[in-house]
Amino acid sequence: MNLLPVLEPVTDTSCCPRAGGAALGAHEAKQQALVFKALADPNRLRLLSIIKAAPTGSTCVCDLTEPLDLGQPTVSHHLKVLVEAGLLHREKRGTWAYFSLAPGALDRAASLLANL
Amino acid sequence: MNLLPVLEPVTDTSCCPRAGGAALGAHEAKQQALVFKALADPNRLRLLSIIKAAPTGSTCVCDLTEPLDLGQPTVSHHLKVLVEAGLLHREKRGTWAYFSLAPGALDRAASLLANL
Numbered sequence: 001m002n003l004l005p006v007l008e009p010v011t012d013t014s015c016c017p018r019a020g021g022a023a024l025g026a027h028e029a030k031q032q033a034l035v036f037k038a039l040a041d042p043n044r045l046r047l048l049s050i051i052k053a054a055p056t057g058s059t060c061v062c063d064l065t066e067p068l069d070l071g072q073p074t075v076s077h078h079l080k081v082l083v084e085a086g087l088l089h090r091e092k093r094g095t096w097a098y099f100s101l102a103p104g105a106l107d108r109a110a111s112l113l114a115n116l
Numbered sequence: 117m118n119l120l121p122v123l124e125p126v127t128d129t130s131c132c133p134r135a136g137g138a139a140l141g142a143h144e145a146k147q148q149a150l151v152f153k154a155l156a157d158p159n160r161l162r163l164l165s166i167i168k169a170a171p172t173g174s175t176c177v178c179d180l181t182e183p184l185d186l187g188q189p190t191v192s193h194h195l196k197v198l199v200e201a202g203l204l205h206r207e208k209r210g211t212w213a214y215f216s217l218a219p220g221a222l223d224r225a226a227s228l229l230a231n232l
Binding site for chain 1 (some may be wrong): 139140142145146148149150152153155156157158159160161162164165166168169183222223225226227229230232
């Protein structure tokens with residue numbers, strides 16, 4: 001499940017325009033709330049920040065446990081939530097998984113607020 | 117408790133710059149997560165959307181129960197969460213409370229994502 005891509009057609013006015021000035025519908029609101037729920041955790045925000053700051057653009061899961069002082073199962077859970085919300089991209093390389101920001105995902109999440 | 121104003125000095129680089137490229141700190145992340153937690157509910161997103169779309173800029177609590185098909189105690193709870201997160205402003209006029217978007221609050225919440 002990848003929530004941000006699911007959101008795109010819903011917020012694309014060529015697809016499903018909202019009536020002028022009408023408030024956010026129940027379905028859209030439910031989808032958008034899932035993105036903010038993924039962001040509503042300090043450790044997930046820190047993971048996004050660390051991955052965003054990575055010089056190569058991607059970070060091995062093996063390098064994400066120490067900065068947060070969390071166990072790998074906990075880090076893996078948070079990363080899974082962020083991938084499912086469409087905020088991170090996961091790539092397997094040999095033994096390890098590498099994570100990068102899903103292109104444009106943070107901008108799209110920010111635009112949800114601008115277009116409320 | 118008003119979370120967004122609390123966030124401002126923390127994210128103001130004139131106050132507490134982050135080291136170049138350093139990831140979000142634990143304290144900042146905790147504060148920011150509270151804002152996203154306030155946004156992580158479909159009914160709260162719809163309330164923000166309805167209030168944002170109000171022609172006068174503010175909406176009586178008495179006009180917010182019907183569009184969401186929720187009871188007034190539930191709506192009042194959600195509004196309180198949004199006020200405490202610094203997203204809404206509450207003004208008492210006679211019997212009723214009126215709610216308006218806190219100026220710049222949605223932009224500041226969006227900028228948290230840009231500055232992760």
